[in-house]
Amino acid sequence: MNETLLLSRGKLTTFLECRRRFQLRYLEMAAWPAAPLPAVDEERLGRGQQFHQLVQRHFLGLKIEPATISDRTVRGWWLTFARFLSNLPHGRNMPDGRTLPELTLTIPIRGHLLHGRFDLLIIGEKDGLPFAHLYDWKTGRPLDESTLRHDWQTRLYLAMLAEGGQALWGEGQNPLRPEQISITYWYVTAPEEPHTISYNQAWHEQNWAEIEAIVAQIEEQQTAGGAWPLTEERAQCRVCAYQALCGRQEAGAPALNATEVAAPIPDDETDDLFAIPAIPLEPALP
Numbered sequence: 182m183n184e185t186l187l188l189s190r191g192k193l194t195t196f197l198e199c200r201r202r203f204q205l206r207y208l209e210m211a212a213w214p215a216a217p218l219p220a221v222d223e224e225r226l227g228r229g230q231q232f233h234q235l236v237q238r239h240f241l242g243l244k245i246e247p248a249t250i251s252d253r254t255v256r257g258w259w260l261t262f263a264r265f266l267s268n269l270p271h272g273r274n275m276p277d278g279r280t281l282p283e284l285t286l287t288i289p290i291r292g293h294l295l296h297g298r299f300d301l302l303i304i305g306e307k308d309g310l311p312f313a314h315l316y317d318w319k320t321g322r323p324l325d326e327s328t329l330r331h332d333w334q335t336r337l338y339l340a341m342l343a344e345g346g347q348a349l350w351g352e353g354q355n356p357l358r359p360e361q362i363s364i365t366y367w368y369v370t371a372p373e374e375p376h377t378i379s380y381n382q383a384w385h386e387q388n389w390a391e392i393e394a395i396v397a398q399i400e401e402q403q404t405a406g407g408a409w410p411l412t413e414e415r416a417q418c419r420v421c422a423y424q425a426l427c428g429r430q431e432a433g434a435p436a437l438n439a440t441e442v443a444a445p446i447p448d449d450e451t452d453d454l455f456a457i458p459a460i461p462l463e464p465a466l467p
C-alpha cells in the first residue's frame with residue numbers, strides 16, 4: 182500500500198515539472214541548499230512576508246500604525262493597501278461575512294491529503310446560500326486574468342473549497358456550490374485593478390478530474406517504485422539543486438535574464454515566492 186501524501190500546490194507543480202525532483206525532494210528528502218537566494222530576492226521575500234503579516238494582523242482586528250513599520254517599501258505597501266480598503270468603490274466592497282485570515286484547509290483526495298493556506302477567506306450567506314470568497318495579496322508583478330485562471334493556485338484553491346469548504350459551516354447548512362465560490366487577486370503594484378475569478382460547476386468537474394488525474398499519476402509512480410523519470414525539459418535542470426544526482430550538470434546555471442524557467446523554490450504557500458523570476462540554485466553534492 183502506498184504512503185499517504187500531504188500534497189500542496191508546490192508539490193503538485195513540482196511533480197508536473199519533474200517527477201524525479203518530486204521524489205528526491207519530498208519522498209527521499211534529499212538535501213536542498215539552505216539559502217541560495219541572491220540577496221535582493223531574500224530581501225524581497227522578507228518584505229513580502231512582512232506585508233502579509235501586517236494584512237493578517239489587520240484582519241484579526243489589530244491596529245496597524247504605519248509609523249512603526251521600519252521598512253519604507255513595506256510601509257508604502259501597507260499605505261497603498263489601507264487606501265485600497267478605504268476607497269473601494271460602491272459595489273466592489275468586500276462581502277459581509279466571517280473573515281478568516283491565513284486559514285489552512287486540508288481535504289482528502291484519493292487516499293491522500295490536499296493542503297492549502299489562504300491569505301484571507303470570507304465566508305457568509307447571501308440570499309439564503311453560503312458563499313466563500315478568497316483574497317490573495319501579492320507584491321510581485323501583476324498577472325493578467327487569463328493567466329490567473331489557469332494558475333494552479335486558482336485551480337487548487339477553488340477546487341479545495343468546492344470539495345471541502347462545506348466543513349467551515351458545520352451541519353445543517355445549504356451546500357456550498359461552486360457558483361458561490363470566488364477568488365480575488367490584489368497586487369500592491371496595481372491596487373486599483375484587482376482580478377476576481379468566479380468558479381462554477383462545469384469548471385469544477387473538469388478541474389477536479391484533472392487534479393485527481395495528477396494524484397493518480399503520483400500513485401502510479403509510488404507503485405512502480407525505483408527512480409522516477411527525469412524531466413525532458415532541460416530548462417528545469419538549470420535551476421535545480423539535484424543536477425549532480427541526475428547527471429544533468431551539463432544543464433548549467435540559468436542565464437541571468439532567464440524567465441522561461443520556473444524556479445524550484447521551497448514548498449511554501451506564500452504566493453509571492455512564485456512571483457520571483459528564476460532563482461539559481463547550486464547543485465547539491467551526491
Ligand code: SF4
Pocket residue numbers: 199200201202203205411412417418419421422423424425427429
Ligand atoms: S536535475 Fe533535472 S531531472 Fe534531475 S531532479 Fe532536477 S529537474 Fe529533475
